[in-house]
Amino acid sequence: MSDPELIKISGCQNPIRKGDVIFVHGLGGRARGTWHSQKQNNDNNFWPAWLGKDLPNVGIWCLGYEVEPLNWKGATMPLVDRATNILALLDTYDIGNRPLIFITYSLGGLLVKQMLRHAQDLGTPEWQAIVEQTKGIVFLSTPHSGSEIASWINYIGRILSPSISVEELEAHHPQLRQLNLVYRNHQRLSQIPMQVYCEKQKTNGILVVNETSADPGISGVIPIPVDHNHISICKPKSKDSLISLRVKRFVEKCLQVSPQSSLPLLEAKTKFEIKQQVKDTKQKVISNDSDLQEQSLVDYRQLSQFLAEGEWKEADEETTRVLLEITNRQQSGWLRSQDIGKITCSDLLTIDQLWTRYSTGKFGFTAQRQIWLGVGGQPGQFKGEIFYRFGDHVGWRVNSNWLETHSKFAFKLSAPRGHLPSLAFPSKNKQVDFGLWKDSFGSFLTHWETCSSKQKAV
Numbered sequence: 040m041s042d043p044e045l046i047k048i049s050g051c052q053n054p055i056r057k058g059d060v061i062f063v064h065g066l067g068g069r070a071r072g073t074w075h076s077q078k079q080n081n082d083n084n085f086w087p088a089w090l091g092k093d094l095p096n097v098g099i100w101c102l103g104y105e106v107e108p109l110n111w112k113g114a115t116m117p118l119v120d121r122a123t124n125i126l127a128l129l130d131t132y133d134i135g136n137r138p139l140i141f142i143t144y145s146l147g148g149l150l151v152k153q154m155l156r157h158a159q160d161l162g163t164p165e166w167q168a169i170v171e172q173t174k175g176i177v178f179l180s181t182p183h184s185g186s187e188i189a190s191w192i193n194y195i196g197r198i199l200s201p202s203i204s205v206e207e208l209e210a211h212h213p214q215l216r217q218l219n220l221v222y223r224n225h226q227r228l229s230q231i232p233m234q235v236y237c238e239k240q241k242t243n244g245i246l247v248v249n250e251t252s253a254d255p256g257i258s259g260v261i262p263i264p265v266d267h268n269h270i271s272i273c274k275p276k277s278k279d280s281l282i283s284l285r286v287k288r289f290v291e292k293c294l295q296v297s298p299q300s301s302l303p304l305l306e307a308k309t310k311f312e313i314k315q316q317v318k319d320t321k322q323k324v325i326s327n328d329s330d331l332q333e334q335s336l337v338d339y340r341q342l343s344q345f346l347a348e349g350e351w352k353e354a355d356e357e358t359t360r361v362l363l364e365i366t367n368r369q370q371s372g373w374l375r376s377q378d379i380g381k382i383t384c385s386d387l388l389t390i391d392q393l394w395t396r397y398s399t400g401k402f403g404f405t406a407q408r409q410i411w412l413g414v415g416g417q418p419g420q421f422k423g424e425i426f427y428r429f430g431d432h433v434g435w436r437v438n439s440n441w442l443e444t445h446s447k448f449a450f451k452l453s454a455p456r457g458h459l460p461s462l463a464f465p466s467k468n469k470q471v472d473f474g475l476w477k478d479s480f481g482s483f484l485t486h487w488e489t490c491s492s493k494q495k496a497v
Contacts (some may be wrong), residue, residue: 041105042189043102043103043105043124043125044070045061045100045101045102046071046101047098047099047100048095049091049092049098050089050091050094050095050097050098050099050193051099053098053396054349054397056096057097057138057295058097058098058138058139058294059099059137059138059139060087060090060097060098060099060136060139060140060142061068061101061129061139061141061142062086062087062099062102062142062143063102063143063150064102064103064106065102065106065143065145065146065147065273066106066146067454068106068145068147069089069103070101070102071101073273074086074274075231076274076276076392086273086283087101087361089277089278090287091108091287093278093287094099094134094287094290096426097290097294097391098137099159100132102125102128102147106121111112116147116404117460119157121153122153122157123157125150125188126166127155130169131163132451135152135165135166135169135171135172135453136170136451136454137172137399138172138174138399138403140293141176141295142176142177143173143176143177143178143181144272144273145179145180145248145269145273146181146182148183148457149181152228152347154169155170155173155231156221158170163364164455165453168452171456173231173288175230175231175235175261175289175292176231176236177233177234177289178233178253178255179236179249179273179282180236180238180248180272180273181248181255182253182378183252183253183254183255184252184413185315191489197275201486211483212323220227223255223256232289232292232293233255233257234285234286234289235261236248236262236263236264236272237250237262237263237264237265238253238269238272239264239265239266239395240267240271241268242268242269247269248269248271250262263285266279278325279363291489309382337364337365337386339361339389339390342354342358342390342393346396346398347397351402351450351452351459352448352461354446355448355460356451358394359460359462360389360461361386362390365383366379366381367381367383374449374476375475376479376481376482378479379479380482380486382392382486385403387486387490390404390460391396391405398452398459401452401456402459403453404487405491407433407457408484408487410429410457410485411429411431412458413432414428414429423465425475426480430473433455433457434449434454435448435455435458435461441471442463442473443471444470444471445461446470448461456466461474462476478482
């Protein structure tokens, strides 16, 4: 009996990786062994490692958990309990801070579906972030409506003491029917892109998961038949196999990455590399427009270093310092409406691109603008009631009360989207006055809209 584990295969230490891919095994499986070709002896020569080499800017993980077919072989949990258990594990590793893809095999696919449904229903912010960040799921012989072989084992094998997991895998089990029905009709979950593969070869004379059960019943999703049985379908013999190639393309598309990306997010191992990367970033932000070509005297290396290392509080404070320096308002410590126009578009876009890049779109002015429009705001217009709605959405207001001190902000990626940068301009005693900021926020939005339009026009 052992706790679940999340094994790092490659890229997991990269603070600026584009996303995470998690391999999830099925009944009786193991974190690494499930994905190994039967003839492979080299522990590092297997599918997850091949994917990691092809996509160095993505974190590759293998999930391991106890799920035995027979009670005497080891511990197991009901699917609902295991889903809660794994959600807690993923949150411990900050999974959900970046775009996420699950590659699942057999019962592992049911576990992921149950996890996402559970996270959505329970309303825990950290777990809901996992749902929001899930950009794709691969199902390999997942019995969405159960398996006849599980029914057979349950019928004649009572002497073997089949586990609760086998019972839940019975064909047309009520719990599986309900899970599949809820998943198919859930507006958010049913929209997650997916690839589905079904076995066409028998295992010891039995088709473990037939094509009907392998079909999740999602409109537009076509199960792909492959020349494998239930055991071999998750064990590609090379990275050039059909499943390996298609899954790699699926990951690239869902995470918007490519092995030949023009802006590879390779792991920055030294401060010099971080600084050089941000220097290159700023050069790409400055467009051919005359306004965007204005050269700033501001040094963004400190901000980029904080962001690259995930030091969100320090990055937020540095952003405030930079904006005050640009507008020559260091003494007063906050911006007036007439000060906003002093911020060059080059500086504004550079700050936004740094926040957007290192948070993978979770934070930054672009995210805040999208939320502003989403709560009823209009480009170039400011209304007080919309500002209150915006504050509720990004977490600047809690229970109808504005955050009073800088320390009350959530300086982590699990914070609501658009939560940072705070733009609150805390005083020397770290008090925050949103009343002052509200008066200039409208001018800031108008200026940001102007700069964004100029960038798009180039």
